């Protein structure tokens with residue numbers, strides 16, 4: 001085995017999940033050599049992702065939006081229902097995209113459909129090499145980093161991008177410190193057909209154990225993300241599809257009438273992760289390698305796609321994309337956005353999990369203020385979208 005691999009590639013991305021694939025497409029431009037390392041797997045576990053307006057625009061820029069259009073449903077209304085049984089329970093709050101000049105807050109699509117479309121575009125992109133192996137070691141050198149592992153010959157890269165998820169090897173090799181934690185919650189996922197139209201409305205029931213959300217898909221279909229405690233998750237996961245559908249129908253107060261499970265169901269333990277830096281040496285972290293939190297308010301992948309846009313902007317036009325100024329620019333660009341979202345989602349989730357009166361009162365007062373005060377509601381909507389949502393009309 002040669003220890004002196006030839007000329008380094010410009011960029012090696014570790015991890016071919018949705019964020020790594022999007023990064024590969026965004027970075028393989030202007031004659032840059034990009035290698036994407038990692039198995040291409042698109043498991044169907046009933047998980048969908050609501051892609052907010054800024055993510056949708058990034059997907060258009062990297063050339064995959066057209067392939068997704070038919071598989072995605074617009075989200076024009078978001079409804080929050082306080083189902084916590086709190087003394088300070090408030091009526092439902094509705095956010096309408098039209099209030100802030102948008103046709104839709106975003107589009108909901110099956111995770112597997114998104115990943116497949118990204119992989120297909122990546123296979124066709126000149127200058128982008130896909131290697132399905134697993135990276136085992138990453139050694140920093142002066143002007144590059146050297147990667148080796150299973151299923152590919154060792155290679156060197158000027159910039160190594162860690163898109164390798166929660167247990168990131170790149171993060172460890174870069175010496176970036178992370179903090180991770182668990183929530184006493186498991187997310188149950190699934191896709192349902194239902195009797196009544198969803199009217200492009202996503203409904204989030206805030207229960208004592210966490211949110212239970214139905215998000216529209218094309219046709220009379222919605223996806224479910226339901227956070228429950230681990231014991232309850234075990235009991236519910238053991239139900240057959242018909243019993244599960246009835247259980248969910250009761251939980252969502254028969255919002256759309258009778259429900260039927262279509263496709264596979266999933267069960268994902270909930271946790272969080274944050275890092276002290278987003279880049280070190282010639283390595284940068286994106287997606288769940290840099291931040292993990294529970295699926296509340298559709299933030300996780302959207303944040304990962306904003307990492308991609310920021311990294312692209314930091315290295316654009318640079319001869320040496322892993323050089324110190326580019327890495328410092330990327331680190332600075334991501335700090336505020338990621339910390340703000342991680343903190344906000346954590347606080348919201350924990351106020352649901354506690355039954356302390358002050359937390360209930362604060363949440364109740366917050367919901368009341370949101371339902372009554374238009375400018376506050378619009379501010380929250382813009383903050384929720386972030387990434388510079390601009391008034392835009394849906395095509396067609």
Ligand SMILES: Cc1cc2nc3c(=O)[nH]c(=O)nc-3n(C[C@H](O)[C@H](O)[C@H](O)COP(=O)(O)OP(=O)(O)OC[C@H]3O[C@@H](n4cnc5c(N)ncnc54)[C@H](O)[C@@H]3O)c2cc1C
Pocket residue numbers: 014015016017018019020037038039041047048049050051111133134135136163164165166169187189225268286287288289295298299300301302303304
């Ligand atoms: C129930 C649920 C609902 C969600 N809903 C939303 C939503 O509505 N909106 C939203 O924005 N986000 C949502 N999210 C979050 C979103 O799903 C994640 O942020 C996103 O999938 C993370 O993608 P990723 O590419 O960073 O990580 P991953 O999908 O974990 O990909 C990491 C990849 O790295 C690979 N890898 C790991 N180690 C190596 C190695 N050593 N060598 C090579 N490859 C390696 C793995 O094989 C994997 O393919 C949700 C999450 C959950 C759990």
